[in-house]
Amino acid sequence: MAHVAKWKYKEVEEVAEILRKYPVVGVASIFKIPAPQLQSIRSELKEHLLIRVVKNNLIRLALEKAAADKKGIEKLEDLIDGPTAIVASDLNPFQLYRIVMQKKSPAPAKAGDIAPHDIVVKEGPTSFKPGPIVGDFQRAGIPAAIDKGKIVIRKTTTVAKKGDKISHELALALSKLEIYPFEVGLDIKGLWEDGILFTPDALSVDIDKLRADVATAASSAMNLAINIGYLTPETVPILLSKAHMEALAVALYAAVPEKEVIAVLLSRAHGQMLALASLAPDVLDEELKSLMGEVSMSASEAEAPEEAEEKKEEEEAPSEEEALSGLGALFG
Template sequence: MAHVASWKKDIVKEIVDDIQQYPVVAIVDMQEIPAPQIQSMRAGMRAHAKIKMTKNNLMLLALDEAAQFKPGVEKLKEHVGGQCAIVTTDLNPFKLFNKLKATSTPAPAKAGQIAPYDIVVPAGPTPFGPGPIIGELQKLGLPAQIMNGKITVKKDTTVVKGGEPISPELAAMLPKLEILPMEVGMNARAVYGDGIVYGLDVLDIPDDYYTSMFATAAHDALALAVELAYPAKETIVPLIAKAYRSASALSVEAAIPTKETIGALFAKADSQMLALASASGFTNDDIAARLNSVAVAAPSAAAEPAAEAEQKADEKSEEQTEEEVAAGLGALFG
């Protein structure tokens, strides 16, 4: 049987102990992150998480052993590969994902890397004075010229399309133009918590996604309950207000006088009188003056009193208690 180095056993045991101690475990991508940035990220995560980088086969062994007391954690094995680390933490999976995402920082592109988006060199002066570098810029397809003692790019120019490889010449030039198109950071590949392995499709959501979703659901449920006239503690006030508005509108339409609707009924009658006078040709000085003042609004004049009555009823219903509204309903039909 092959001898296993003691240091390997110690690393596996340390990872297993960490998995046992912390409720959440993650596999994190560490691809192409410079060592100084890794140290900085470690320091930023130290209060809530432990980051362990080691050989992938040792991580796989540790996950197998940890599965004895945390069933399901072994599913993280399929995400172990390339340059990665194992993170153990007391943060919930979503907070951990956001904290890891916040470690991302702009970085220069390397030759052969795939552009994450269209890389555009903006129009305007560059950091360079007149010199042979203008020829290098022109070779990259940049319309460069000397203006006011600076090499200037005449117009916004796309130097590489998203999804295409970045050439060595362009990779060398972009940092000089202060363009850092890449991002480096600890990106979670998958996170384990409470027996569940969460993928990026679940973790990578806006902070307010669920609160907004629940707020929308609550609003829609209330609207549906009111529409169906379903009585409940949350719906009784809007239901009574709705009934009051409907009763007021019906009272105006049916010309039933009450103290709440008498003003709207007089306004409606007055409007109808003016419309009738206009249609029949009857006039006197008073009617002629009033017809002239409302000529533009005349086509909709008959509909306005009912709308005003409904608005007044709405405002009044907000001011009244449920008992007052109930009394008002009785008055309408008493």
């Protein structure tokens, strides 16, 4: 039986303890991350994230040990491929994934890399002056030409499809054009929480859009509940207020003498009586004539300020004779 170094047992137990301790754990690829950048990521995220780089076979052993306490955590084994690190956090999986993604930075392509997506070079001028670089671009499949003393890209071109192998010539040309198709940073392969394994396709949601969608759904649900009279703690106060206003409207329309509408009904009846009385002034008794007189006086008082203002303007305007004499004095 092969001898197993004691440090490996210790390493497995330490990683298993991390997996047991944190509510959210996962595995992340560290492929092509330079050591200084990995250290920088560790430093920047130390408040939210623990990163432990371990050999893959030791990670698998630690996952199997932790599975006794955390059901389903062993599913992370299927996501281990290439250089891998254990990640652990007290943030929820979606917050953690978003923070890690924000720390990624653009990186240039190298010969032999596989294109992560379609790589497109857009039409337009470049900053390069005419020279041998035109041939370099053309050998990379980029339609370059010289126009007005500058190298230009004649048309937008897809120089590599997703999954294509990037040639040496294309890698150099893309770097010169400052097109960086790769991102360097932790690549989360999966996160586990409460027995659920979250993969990147589930984690890469637009949080702002999700919030807006939830708010829209809540508003639509409230409107529907109000319109169909569905009773909930949120809708009851609104439905009672709506019913009260509708009852008042019916009472006014049907002239129901309830205490909440009687004042409005009396005021409306009084106005209708005065309107009718104004149509037959010769048959009014003394009381109605007096009442009509008060209404007329109120109307006259309201018009008086306007008439006074008009009269004042007329008095201030010069007469025709005054205007002519003024002209005569002006011209001698």
